[in-house]
Amino acid sequence: MKSQIRAGKKLLFKPNLVGPVAIDAGTHCEGLGASICTEWPLIAALMRWFHDRLDINYYQMALGEASTSALLMTVSFRLASGKDITTEALFEGRSEDFYGAGVFFFVRRYLSERHPSSHEDDPMKGYEDSVAGKFFPPGRSGDQLMVYDLNKLDEDLSRGRTVEVPDGANYKEITLHKVIVGGDPGDSEDLKDYPGCILINVPKLKIHAQDLITNATKNLGIGLYPTQAPCETGDGETKWKYACPSRSVPSYKGELPHMPWIVKMDDKTNLPVKDENGEYITTKTAGMPGTQADVIRAVQNQNVFMVHVSDGIDMINICHNPDGRAVRIPEGYVWASLDCVALDLLCARYCFKTVSMREALKLKEENGWPTEFVHHVPVARVDGTNIATEEGLDSPLFRYNLYRYAEARGVGQQKYYVVGWDA
Numbered sequence: 001m002k003s004q005i006r007a008g009k010k011l012l013f014k015p016n017l018v019g020p021v022a023i024d025a026g027t028h029c030e031g032l033g034a035s036i037c038t039e040w041p042l043i044a045a046l047m048r049w050f051h052d053r054l055d056i057n058y059y060q061m062a063l064g065e066a067s068t069s070a071l072l073m074t075v076s077f078r079l080a081s082g083k084d085i086t087t088e089a090l091f092e093g094r095s096e097d098f099y100g101a102g103v104f105f106f107v108r109r110y111l112s113e114r115h116p117s118s119h120e121d122d123p124m125k126g127y128e129d130s131v132a133g134k135f136f137p138p139g140r141s142g143d144q145l146m147v148y149d150l151n152k153l154d155e156d157l158s159r160g161r162t163v164e165v166p167d168g169a170n171y172k173e174i175t176l177h178k179v180i181v182g183g184d185p186g187d188s189e190d191l192k193d194y195p196g197c198i199l200i201n202v203p204k205l206k207i208h209a210q211d212l213i214t215n216a217t218k219n220l221g222i223g224l225y226p227t228q229a230p231c232e233t234g235d236g237e238t239k240w241k242y243a244c245p246s247r248s249v250p251s252y253k254g255e256l257p258h259m260p261w262i263v264k265m266d267d268k269t270n271l272p273v274k275d276e277n278g279e280y281i282t283t284k285t286a287g288m289p290g291t292q293a294d295v296i297r298a299v300q301n302q303n304v305f306m307v308h309v310s311d312g313i314d315m316i317n318i319c320h321n322p323d324g325r326a327v328r329i330p331e332g333y334v335w336a337s338l339d340c341v342a343l344d345l346l347c348a349r350y351c352f353k354t355v356s357m358r359e360a361l362k363l364k365e366e367n368g369w370p371t372e373f374v375h376h377v378p379v380a381r382v383d384g385t386n387i388a389t390e391e392g393l394d395s396p397l398f399r400y401n402l403y404r405y406a407e408a409r410g411v412g413q414q415k416y417y418v419v420g421w422d423a
Contacts, residue, residue, distance in 0.1 A: 002054060004198055004305060010138045011050060011061040012148075012179065012197035015043060016204045016219050016311075017102065019321070020067055020090055025077060025100025035326045038204045038311050042334065044107040046200065046309060047123075048114060057121040058111065059143040062197075063104060064179055065091060066150035066226050068243075072251045077101065086133035087149040095131040104147060135159075137193035138179055150177040154228040165298045167409065169290035170257045174298045175229045175241060181302040199299070201308045201340065205347055206316035206326070210258060211288060212400050214320055215347050216308040216340035217411070221292025224299065225253055237267075245270065257285035289402045293409040296340070300411070308343050310335045315351070341412030345403050349373035352395050363393065371397045 005011065019033030022040065043063070050056045074087045081098055089095035093102040111123035126144030129136065135156070136146060153160040153175065161184060162175045182196030203219035211218060227243035227250045243250035246267045264273040264281040273281050286293075299306075312333035319325035333350075337343035353373045355363070360372040379392035403414050 001198055001305065001307075002056070004196075005056055005060055008139065008192075008195035010179075010195070010197050011056055011200060013043060013046065013061065013063045013200045013202060014219065014223065015063070015065060015202045016214070016223065017065045017067040017091065018069065020065075020070055020073060020102050021100070022103050023093055023100045025080070025098070028099060031100070035314065035328050036204060036206060036316055036320055038202050039313055040103045040107055041110075042309075042311050042313065043104075043202060044110045046202065047107070048111055050200075051111075052116075057119075057143075058123040058145045059121050059125065059141065062138060062141075062146050062148055062179070063091070064148040064150045064177070066177070066223055068222075068227060068253050069251070070149065070151060071227065071249055073101065075249055086131060087152070088133055088147045089131040091147050091149075092127065092131050108145070138197070139191075139193040139195050148177070148179050150179060150224070151227045153177065153226050154230050157230075160226070160229060163298050163302055165294045166301050167297070168294050169286035169409075171291075171294045171298075174295055175226070176224060176295075176298070177226060180224060181299060181304065196302070197304060199304050199306045201306055203308070203310055204316065205310050205312045205351075206320040207318060207351070208320050212396055212402070213344065213348055213351060215310055216337070216343045217292055217296070217402065217406065220296050220299070220306075220340065221288075222253060222256065224295050225256060227253060239267070256291050258288050258291070260285055260287040289405040292402070293406050293411050296406075296411050297409060306338065306340070308337050308340045310343055310347055312347065312350075337416070339412040339416065341403050341406045341414060342416035345414050346416055346418065348397060348400075348403075352397060355393065369395075369398070371395055373397055 015038035017037050019036055021031035021033035022037055024031040047061060051058060070087045070090060074085055074090045077085045083098055085095060085098060091102040092105045094105040108123045108127055123145050126146045130147040159178055160175045161178050161181055162173050163181055164173055165171050178194035180197060183190030183194035201216055201219055203215045206214045208214040225242040229241040231239050231241045237246060238248055239246045240250050242253050242255045244252060244254040262283045262285055266273050275281050312331050312335060314328040315331050317327040317329050335343060352375045354375040360374055364372040374393045374395040376391050377394045378389045380387050381390050407413050
C-alpha cells in the first residue's frame with residue numbers, strides 16, 4: 001500500500017450510499033438513509049487509522065461513490081431548496097446554509113479536530129471545491145481531500161475509460177471512471193492526471209431483496225458502474241450504458257442484467273417489445289452474478305489493489321432500501337479482508353446461522369448437507385384438515401451460487417481463515 005501511495009496512487013474509499021440521506025434536510029434529524037448506508041464514523045475511523053498508522057496524508061485519500069440514487073436525490077433537493085446543490089454537496093451534507101443528506105463534512109471536522117498539530121495536511125481542504133462541484137483529476141488535486149461522483153462521465157467523456165473484462169459474461173468491456181482504473185496506459189499525461197487508486201471498499205452488511213446479502217461483492221459489483229455513462233444512439237437522444245430511463249436524470253441502473261432473462265423494453269413507452277410474430281424479445285444473460293463478476297474482474301485486471309472492510313456494526317435485516325422498513329440489528333462487528341468472496345461468505349454464514357456448530361456439524365453429516373451454516377425457519381405441516389406452522393432448519397446457502405460462480409471467475413475464493421484483532 002505505502003509503495004503504491006509513493007507512486008502517486010490515491011487511497012479511494014468506496015462506501016455504500018444507496019440512499020444518501022443520513023440527515024433529513026428539513027428536520028436535521030436522522031434521515032431514511034441513515035441506517036442503510038455505511039456508518040460515517042467508520043469512514044472517519046478508517047481514514048484516521050491509515051493516516052496515523054501508515055503515515056498516509058489526507059490529501060492522498062479520496063472518497064468516491066456511484067450511488068444509483070445520488071443524482072435523483074440531488075435534483076429533489078435542488079427543487080425543494082431552490083439552490084444549486086451538487087451531488088458532491090449531497091455526499092458532504094453541508095453547503096452554505098443547506099444542511100442534510102450525507103455527512104462527510106462532519107467526518108472532515110472530526111478528522112480536523114483530532115489532527116496532530118505537527119502534520120501539515122488538512123482534511124478540511126477540498127471541501128469548498130467539493131460542494132461547488134469542481135473537478136480536479138487525482139493527479140492535480142494538490143493538497144486537497146476530494147470527493148468524486150463516480151457516475152459523472154457525461155459532463156466530460158475524458159474522465160472515463162473503457163476497459164476489457166477478462167472472460168466477460170454479460171460484458172466484454174466496461175466504461176469506468178478513471179479515478180478508479182487510472183488513465184490510459186499509453187498516455188503519460190493521462191497517467192499523471194489519473195495515477196490509479198488503492199480501493200478501500202467499505203460496504204454495509206444488509207439483507208437484500210434481489211440477492212442474498214449486499215456486502216463487499218455487491219458494493220463493487222453494482223456500485224462501480226456509472227449511471228451517467230452515455231452511449232451512441234445515432235438519433236441524438238440521451239441513452240445510458242447501464243442506467244435508465246433514457247432521460248437526462250437516470251434513476252436506476254436498470255440496464256445492468258439483474259436476472260438471467262432480459263426483456264427488451266421500449267425507451268418511450270417503457271413497455272416490453274414484441275417481434276413480428278408477437279413474441280417478446282428476450283436475451284439470456286449471466287444474471288446478477290455475471291454483472292457483479294464482470295466489473296470486479298475488469299477492475300482487478302487494471303491492477304487495482306483492494307481492501308474490503310465490512311460495516312457490520314448495525315447489520316440491516318428485512319429490507320435494504322431507504323423506505324423505512326430496514327431493521328437495525330446491533331452486532332458490533334467490522335470485518336476486513338483482501339478477498340471479497342471470502343469476506344461475503346463469512347458474513348452470509350454469520351447471518352444465516354442460529355444452530356450451534358457442534359449440532360450443525362452432526363446435522364450436516366446425517367443429512368448430507370453442503371453446509372453446516374443453517375438457521376431456524378418456520379415450515380408448514382399438515383395437521384388434519386389444517387395447515388400448521390412448526391420450526392424447521394434451512395439455509396439459503398443450499399441454493400445460492402454467487403460465491404461458487406465468483407470463485408470460478410477468479411474474483412476470489414471461498415476458503416478463509418478468521419483472525420481476530422483488537423484495536
